[in-house]
Amino acid sequence: MDELWDNKDHTEVTLRPHGPLVIRGDFEVTDEDGNVLEKQPQMSFCRCRLSKNWPYCDGSHKAAH
Numbered sequence: 001m002d003e004l005w006d007n008k009d010h011t012e013v014t015l016r017p018h019g020p021l022v023i024r025g026d027f028e029v030t031d032e033d034g035n036v037l038e039k040q041p042q043m044s045f046c047r048c049r050l051s052k053n054w055p056y057c058d059g060s061h062k063a064a065h
Contacts, residue, residue, distance in 0.1 A: 018064075020044040020057035 011025030024042045031037055043056065050060035 015047075018048075019061055020046055 009026075011023065011027055014022045014024075016022060022042065022044045026041075028039050029037045029043065046054050046057045046061070048061040048064060050064060051058045052060065
């Protein structure tokens with residue numbers, strides 16, 4: 001499930017139990033002004049707010065559970 005996602009015809013969003021929101025596929029992350037922040041085939045977003053790299057997940061949730 002953690003392999004790089006290269007299917008450009010499909011976007012998948014997964015909520016991991018006690019973990020991040022993982023998005024795979026063809027998508028862009030933009031700021032409030034519409035500027036593209038990052039474009040990668042897979043990104044994990046923090047849901048616990050413990051990440052030191054928020055809004056991206058850095059695995060900090062693992063210590064909390």
